[in-house]
Structure formats: structure tokens, C-alpha cells
Amino acid sequence: MSDRAAPTGKISIVKDGIRAAWPICLGYIPIGLAFGVLAQKAGLSALAVGLMSSLVFAGSAQFIAVAMLGTGAGIAAIVATTFTVNLRHLLMSSALSVFLRGLRKRWLTLFAYGVTDESFALNLVRFREGGWDWQRALTVNHVTNAVWVMSTVAGALGGALIPAHAFGIDYALMGMFLCLLVYQLRGRIYVLTAAIAGVSAVAISLSVPGNSYIVAASVIAATAGLLIRRRWPRVAREKGAS
Amino acid sequence: MITQDYLLLCLGMGLVTYVPRWAPLVALSQRSLPRWLEEWLDLIPAAILSALILPALLTAGEPRQLSPWNSDLLVAGPVFLFALRTRSLGGTVVLGMALYWLAGQVIG
Numbered sequence: 603m604s605d606r607a608a609p610t611g612k613i614s615i616v617k618d619g620i621r622a623a624w625p626i627c628l629g630y631i632p633i634g635l636a637f638g639v640l641a642q643k644a645g646l647s648a649l650a651v652g653l654m655s656s657l658v659f660a661g662s663a664q665f666i667a668v669a670m671l672g673t674g675a676g677i678a679a680i681v682a683t684t685f686t687v688n689l690r691h692l693l694m695s696s697a698l699s700v701f702l703r704g705l706r707k708r709w710l711t712l713f714a715y716g717v718t719d720e721s722f723a724l725n726l727v728r729f730r731e732g733g734w735d736w737q738r739a740l741t742v743n744h745v746t747n748a749v750w751v752m753s754t755v756a757g758a759l760g761g762a763l764i765p766a767h768a769f770g771i772d773y774a775l776m777g778m779f780l781c782l783l784v785y786q787l788r789g790r791i792y793v794l795t796a797a798i799a800g801v802s803a804v805a806i807s808l809s810v811p812g813n814s815y816i817v818a819a820s821v822i823a824a825t826a827g828l829l830i831r832r833r834w835p836r837v838a839r840e841k842g843a844s
Numbered sequence: 845m846i847t848q849d850y851l852l853l854c855l856g857m858g859l860v861t862y863v864p865r866w867a868p869l870v871a872l873s874q875r876s877l878p879r880w881l882e883e884w885l886d887l888i889p890a891a892i893l894s895a896l897i898l899p900a901l902l903t904a905g906e907p908r909q910l911s912p913w914n915s916d917l918l919v920a921g922p923v924f925l926f927a928l929r930t931r932s933l934g935g936t937v938v939l940g941m942a943l944y945w946l947a948g949q950v951i952g
Contacts, residue, residue, distance in 0.1 A: 625934065628937065646850075647846075649846060650846055653850075653851070653854050654854045654857070657854045657855060657858035658854065658861050659861070660857075663857065667853070667857060677852055677856060680856075680857065681853070681857055681860055684856075684861060685860035688860065688861045688865075689864055690892070691864045691865045692864040692865075692867070692868055693888055694888075695864070695865050695866070695868040695869045696868040696872055696888070697885045697888040697889055698869065699869050699872035700872075700882065700886075702869060703874075704873065704874070705873060710866070710870050710873060711866060713869065714862065714865040714866035714869050714870075715865070717869075722889075723892075723893055726889050767948065769945055770941035770942060770945030770948065772944065773919065773943075773944035774940070776897070776900065776901075776916065776920070776923075776940060777936050777939070777940025777941065778933065778936070779896060780920060780923050780927055780936060780940070781923075781927040781931075781932075781933045781936035782893055782933070783894060783897060783927075784928050784931065786889050786893055791887070792890045793890075795887045795890050795894075796891065796894035799890070799891035800895065800897070800898035801898075802895075803898055803899050804898050804899050804902050804903065804910075807899040807903055807908055808903060808908055808909070808910065811908075815895065815899060816892065816895045819891070819894075819895040820888060820891040820892045820895050821891075823887070823890075823894070823895070824884050824885075824887040824888050824891045825884065827891070828880065828883055828884045828887060831883065
């Protein structure tokens with residue numbers, strides 16, 4: 603890990619945050635528009651869409667909620683489903699906490715609001731590379747949140763007018779995730795862990811409905827990786843693994 | 845119009861989403877963790893990313909089924925290699941979009 607000091611100053615913090623966040627924003631726009639269109643078809647107003655996006659800020663859970671509203675599901679059922687769908691953030695916040703040691707509670711409270719699959723993956727990589735701090739990470743969280751809220755509202759207002767699937771934009775987030783995964787493969791043990799996670803995720807996703815496979819596979823793989831690292835330190839010890 | 849029920853729904857969804865995001869940050873960042881836990885958390889990002897990516901590329905439908913012949917996966921190969929080679933996030937995103945667009949034009 604390099605210990606480049608990040609330049610201070612509000613402008614450079616915000617600039618760095620925005621510069622880092624653009625792939626996420628690019629990916630959120632088509633998904634947000636699609637969500638807005640869908641929600642509007644299900645009878646939600648633009649205001650209602652904006653309210654949900656700002657209070658929840660979780661793409662897949664919001665899609666599921668709108669689908670469930672359409673089938674006449676009750677509040678309790680939708681909230682319970684949201685909880686299970688979003689439980690994976692528990693793992694992400696745990697991993698991020700290592701880099702936010704000693705930070706004031708009120709900042710953590712503000713930070714937690716913006717922990718998504720995307721901001722987690724991006725910020726974690728940046729923290730590890732160095733030259734990154736909680737303020738820049740917080741900027742990423744909130745810039746991406748703003749883009750999410752605005753695109754969902756725009757979708758509800760007139761998303762049907764915007765051509766879907768333009769310029770391969772649907773692939774933006776997958777491209778980002780693939781590159782962030784590459785950054786994580788810093789040694790043999792990480793490759794092994796990722797392989798175990800991928801295979802178990804596919805296997806579990808085929809047999810269990812819902813998205814519990816993300817948490818289950820990650821826990822299985824990290825535990826297996828830890829055991830391997832302990833049991834056979836020589837297998838694990840290759841560049842990067844300390 | 846926002847009904848009271850809808851407001852309640854959003855507040856409920858927001859709360860159950862926020863708490864799992866918040867609790868570990870507050871609980872874990874204020875103390876030093878045992879070594880095994882730190883090592884375990886160190887492996888979590890690689891695991892989560894892989895668990896997010898592979899099912900999205902290899903499965904489809906409801907209920908999910910294995911469907912490895914799709915443009916998502918076809919594009920992922922060269923994009924992954926490009927990322928390995930260049931380690932450029934921006935370049936990878938743009939290449940992914942371009943290839944995906946191209947695949948849509950060719951395969952239809």
C-alpha cells in the first residue's frame with residue numbers, strides 16, 4: 603500500500619470524488635431512468651419516485667418493491683424483502699470500516715447512507731491504493747446518490763422518450779465491476795477466494811431464489827480463503843499477500 | 845400524491861436498508877479488530893465482486909437457469925483481459941460499452 607498523502611482543500615476533494623465517481627454515475631443513469639419509467643407505469647408519481655430513491659437508495663430493492671406493489675403486496679412484506687435483499691451491505695460496511703478507523707460517529711452516519719455495491723467497490727480500491735480519504739469517499743457516495751435520485755425522477759417524468767440501451771451504456775457497471783475485480787486480485791489467495799466465491803455464487807443462485815447468494819458465497823469464500831491462508835501459508839504467500 | 849401508506853413504506857424500506865449499512869461502520873471502526881477478522885475482511889471485496897459478477901454473466905431468467913451463451917459473457921472476456929493489461933478503470937468501462945453495443949448490432 604502506498605502512502606501518498608492526499609492533497610487537502612475542499613475543491614480538490616470534491617473534484618477527486620467526482621472524477622472517481624463517473625463510471626458509477628454513467629451506470630446509474632440508464633438503470634435510474636428504467637426504474638422511473640417502470641414506477642410511473644405502476645402508478646407512482648415523480649415525487650413518489652424521488653422520495654423512495656432518496657430514502658432507500660438501493661437499486662435492486664427498489665425494482666423489487668415496485669414489482670411487489672404491482673401485485674398488491676403489503677408494506678410488511680415489501681419491507682422484509684428489502685431487508686434481505688440489502689443485507690449484503692453489512693459485509694461491505696464491515697470491510698470499509700477498516701479504513702474509517704476513529705472517524706467521528708456523525709460522519710460515519712452520513713457515510714453509511716451512501717454505501718452501495720458500486721461505491722463500496724470503488725472506494726475500497728481507492729483506499730487501498732492510497733491517496734484516498736473519507737472525505738473523498740463520502741463525495742463519491744453522495745454524488746452517486748444525487749445522480750441516482752435525479753435519474754429515477756427523470757425516468758418518471760419522461761423516461762419513455764429517451765431511447766433505451768443507447769451506446770452500450772447498460773454495460774457500464776459490469777465493465778466497472780470487472781476492472782475493480784482485477785484490482786482485487788493482488789495475489790494467489792485473492793484469486794483463489796474470488797474463484798471460490800464465483801463458483802459458489804453461481805451454484806447457490808441456481809438453487810435458491812432471491813439474492814442471498816451474494817452474502818452466502820462471499821462468506822463461504824472469505825472463510826475458505828482465511829483457512830487456506832492459515833493452513834498453507836506458502837500457497838497464500840505470493841505477491842501482495844501479507 | 846404521496847399517501848401515508850406509501851410514506852410509511854419508504855421509511856420502512858429506508859430504515860432496514862440503512863441499519864445494515866450503518867451498524868458495522870460504527871461498531872467496527874471504533875476499535876482494533878482481531879487479526880483473523882481483519883484478514884477475513886481483507887478477502888471480502890474479492891469475494892463479493894466475484895459473487896456479484898459471475899451469476900450476472902452466467903445465469904438468466906426467473907427461476908434462474910444457466911445460460912452461458914449471451915453477449916454479456918462474450919463481452920466480459922476481452923474486457924477482463926483489457927483490465928488485467930491496462931488496469932485502467934475508465935478505459936475498461938468505455939471498451940465494455942463499445943463492445944456491448946457492437947455485440948448488440950451484430951447479434952441483434
